[in-house]
Structures are given as structure tokens and as C-alpha cells.
Amino acid sequence: QAQLVESGGGVVQPGRSLRLSCAASGFTFENYAMHWVRQAPGKGLEWVALIAYDGSPKYYADSVKGRFTISRDNSKNTLYLRMNSLRPEDTALYYCAKDQAVTTAGNYLDSWGQGTVVTVSS
């Protein structure tokens, strides 16, 4: 059974950076595309980024393109999200999620972590 544990969230000032991590276990991490999805307080779900099983290609929501970078280390079973130039509107609970499909991205998210909170405020 897949387990995903996010970390790295916190309170950060606008314009600063933060790196989130997601430790994966219970499945063959290197075989699956991975996603980041966020949820602002009291709001719905917003997809943020996708990385293929082998690290390329990568895709981003327009709202984060050029500021956020998704990456992975398959030797460490870990997914990352580097967030630069943070804005107040980036405040949210950030989830990592596993794609359902093997070695491709079907964009169905069949396992989710519990999330890590990012607050951007001066």
C-alpha cells in the first residue's frame, strides 16, 4: 500500500523560497509519475505540477510556471517541489500524489499524502 509523507512546509515571507519533500514507500516509486496538488484554506483542489516516472517531462500549472520546479530522486524514493518567489496566494496545504498508471501519466491520483502547510505572509 502506497504511503506518501510530505515535509518542508512553514511560514515564509513573500518573495522567499521553500522546498517541499515527499517521501514515498510501499510501491515501486521509479515506475510512477507523481503530482503536487494544493488546497487553499477552505477552498477546492488545484493541480500544481507533474513529473514523469523517470524525471522528464515535467508540467506546471500556469499559476506557478517559472517559479516552481518539480523534481525527483528515484534512488531516495523522494519527490520535491522547489518554490521560488512565493506569493500570498500560494498559501495552501500542499499534497503529493501518486499517478495510477505505470510508466505513464494517466492523471488519476490514486494515493495522496497528508499534506504540508505553506503560509506566505509578511
Added chain:
Amino acid sequence: DIQMTQTPSSVSASVGDRVTITCRASQRIADWLAWYQQKPGKAPKFLIYAASRLHGGVPSRFSGSASGTEYTLTISSLQPEDFATYFCQQAYSLPPTFGQGTKVDIK
């Protein structure tokens, strides 16, 4: 981007009731549609994919159907553990987009 319009935004129901939630896509998504359940303070849980296929371990009282660009999640007999918020999501094209959510609460 494909827009997903989910209705209603909330529904009050009793245990044993039949509940129906609808999602309409702004364009053809060829049944690339998922449903998720989210309880307060918890991560979303994957319920249904390809519009009507139940993910492993999901009770059979949950079902999904499709008609053109309109997709429906039905809970045939609401159970206490089903009170939650439900989201649809299109997986047809990037970026994946979600409906606004439907909160199912106790009448």
C-alpha cells in the same frame, strides 16, 4: 483549460438516502473523469476513475455514470461514513482540473 462545473455545492441528506452529484465538463473528456472523497482534515481519497470504474476497496454503493459531457456520482444508500466533500476531476488533458466540490452533510 477544461472547466469542471460541479453541482450542487452542498446537499443535506439522511442515512439511507440516495445522493446524486453532477459534474459537467466544458468540452469533451471522453470519460477521463475521476471522483474523490475528502473528509475534514484528511487527504482526498480516490473513488472512481474512467467515469464508472471503482477503485479497489471502494464500496459498491458508490457508482459513476456518464452522458456526453455530464458525469454523475451516485451513492445508493448513504452511510454515516459517507458524509464528506466530493470532487470530480478531468484527466483528459493537462492541466488536470477539479470541480468546486460538493459537501454532503447530515439533514
